[in-house]
Amino acid sequence: MSYSMPPQTHIGHVHLKVADLERALGFYRDLLGFEVQQYFGSSAVFLSAGGYHHHIGLNTWHSKNAQPAPVNSAGLFHLAIVYPTRKDLAAILKRLLDAHHPMTGFANHGVSEALYTNDPDKNGVELYWDKPKENWPKDANGNLDMITEALDIEDLLAELNK
Numbered sequence: 001m002s003y004s005m006p007p008q009t010h011i012g013h014v015h016l017k018v019a020d021l022e023r024a025l026g027f028y029r030d031l032l033g034f035e036v037q038q039y040f041g042s043s044a045v046f047l048s049a050g051g052y053h054h055h056i057g058l059n060t061w062h063s064k065n066a067q068p069a070p071v072n073s074a075g076l077f078h079l080a081i082v083y084p085t086r087k088d089l090a091a092i093l094k095r096l097l098d099a100h101h102p103m104t105g106f107a108n109h110g111v112s113e114a115l116y117t118n119d120p121d122k123n124g125v126e127l128y129w130d131k132p133k134e135n136w137p138k139d140a141n142g143n144l145d146m147i148t149e150a151l152d153i154e155d156l157l158a159e160l161n162k
Helices: 021-031 086-098 153-161
Strands: 014-017 035-040 044-048 056-059 078-082 103-108 112-118 124-130
Touching: 021 035, 021 044, 021 056, 086 112, 086 124, 086 153
Parallel strands: 014 056, 078 124
Antiparallel strands: 035 044, 044 056, 103 112, 112 124
16 A cells, blocks of 8 residues: 655654764854753753754763764764755855864755755764755756756855845
8 A cells, every 4th residue: 555645744853862962062052053942961952943842852872972973884874954045054154164164065956055064973964955946957857857066155155245
């Protein structure tokens, strides 16, 4: 029997194992700007944007002082955070650059523009905004045709002056 997920379904949150809670908060709270909603003792914290109960959970339950997971192993490739506008994406890019936070990549996917980095535990983080659906690239048959091309970073940062 075939089943399709209801179209309103979405991913609610990600919960990450981290080695050092304060170090992780330095990235997710202090740099990216997520707000702490609740601490769970001294081993976990829940963060969100806009007062939601949590978009990101961080814990040290099984990972306190641990090394990052090996790159060539099963597990999380990256979490993705969607910004509402291109200008919002430009603002976080400027914030990351001003903080000298290392970036791992930039891409225009046709459907979105994306920035890639790692958190302090080497978890991949994609920061992006979705282009309007009517501008998404399609192939000759009308099917979605995502791409990976270079992102014009200067053009993105110019959004801050508009």
